[in-house]
Amino acid sequence: MSKVHQGHRARKRFGQNFLHDGGVIDSIVSAIHPQPGQALVEIGPGLAALTEPAADACGHLHVVELDRDLADRLESHPFLKDKLTVHRADALRFDFAALSKELGKPLRVFGNLPYNISTPLIFHLLQQLDVVEDMHFMLQKEVVDRMGAEPGSKAFGRLTVMIQQACEVTPVLDVPPGAFTPPPKVNSAVVRLRPLTTPRVEVKDxxxxxxxxxxxxxxxxxxxxxxxxxxxxxxxxxxxxxxxxxxxxxxxxxxxxxxxxxxxxxx
The missing domain is CATH 1.10.8.100 (rRNA adenine dimethylase, C-terminal domain)
Known part of the structure; x- marks a missing residue:
């Protein structure tokens, strides 16, 4: 369990469910495979369950956190404060392209996304894909199923088309509700999205x-x-x-x- 955990209560308005299952955390960080020198950006680090092992692996991490209390905790965290740049911002409005330009390299974006912003946030990132190397997100399993859906299935829809036009979709692992505090009422899953160097069909707009x-x-x-x-x-x-x-x-x-x-x- 993250050392930032004590005393913070999940906030409904931010859709917070905090990951605490060590085996799941290890599997996600292993799938992301953070390396020194890469420009890693975590959205919504929360109680630092993924932040700590990712920062240890890559040496330095950028995090985008809207919750002021959590941002304060991260900036004063005894083990993490020197390994993090905390961006106190709403990820839905964050300029990922500007950060990539500042760092001079493409971004590797990841996060355990609040369910209430997951789809709009992914659409926000689709507008800035030219600065993204890959993305790893924990989402509602149903959303991951929609991303990878085939034509003719009930899950096939707008999200499917928008994602598959631009990205390769790879489901990574399923995550049960018990891996979180408080446990959500739905199953979760981790997905890898890798922007295609050549989109399957070039879209003018x-x-x-x-x-x-x-x-x-x-x-x-x-x-x-x-x-x-x-x-x-x-x-x-x-x-x-x-x-x-x-x-x-x-x-x-x-x-x-x-x-x-x-x-x-x-x-």
Whole structure:
């Protein structure tokens, strides 16, 4: 258990669940494999369960922490204070690109993410992928399943398309509720996201791809023809090799990218 643990109570508004299972901690740090000289950034270090072994392995760590009490504890921590740069910030607004430029190297980002910000935070990082070497996140298992989903499955949706267009997705391990204090009501999992050097389909505008996904998956029971009728005709869909009668989750990641690029060319 982290030496920072004593006396801090998890805060609901920050979605805090603190990791305490030594075996799980070792497995996660081993999967991240921090090395000296790398630019490692931990989001939401909390009670330093991952921070301590990661900082020991790489020598110096940048951490982004919103909770003032926890930031104070980290900055005065007897074993960690000289190994950390604490950024007192909201990770959803943090400028990862500026930090990468300052350090002169790509970032390796990791964290046990609060469930209430995990998806928006990943979307925030997708906008800055050119400065990211890889990411390791503890998330709700259901979110990890959505990231790696195949077309045709219930889990396939906007998150799947946005992640798989840009990243290689590797599930690392499943984590039971009992590994946390307090135990969450859901199962968790760790995922590795590695930005693709060449995306599977180049997208002219990732924000437009997001909009296309929102439109496509807004009403999953409807056909592509119905969902996109304000944007394109049946003939347009057929010209892109997309069946207008198909349901959105049966399309591939590449199909959604083609739709976004077609719209980008017409804007």
């Amino acid at each position: 990732r924000k437009l791809l997001n909009q296309v996904c929102l439109t496509g998956f807004n009403q999953r029971r409807k056909t592509i023809r119905n969902n996109f009728k304000e944007l394109m005709t049946e003939a347009d869909l057929e010209s892109l090799g997309i069946n207008p009668a198909a349901r959105p989750e049966t399309l591939s990641v590449d199909d959604f990218c083609r739709l976004a690029n077609w719209l980008a060319e017409r804007e």
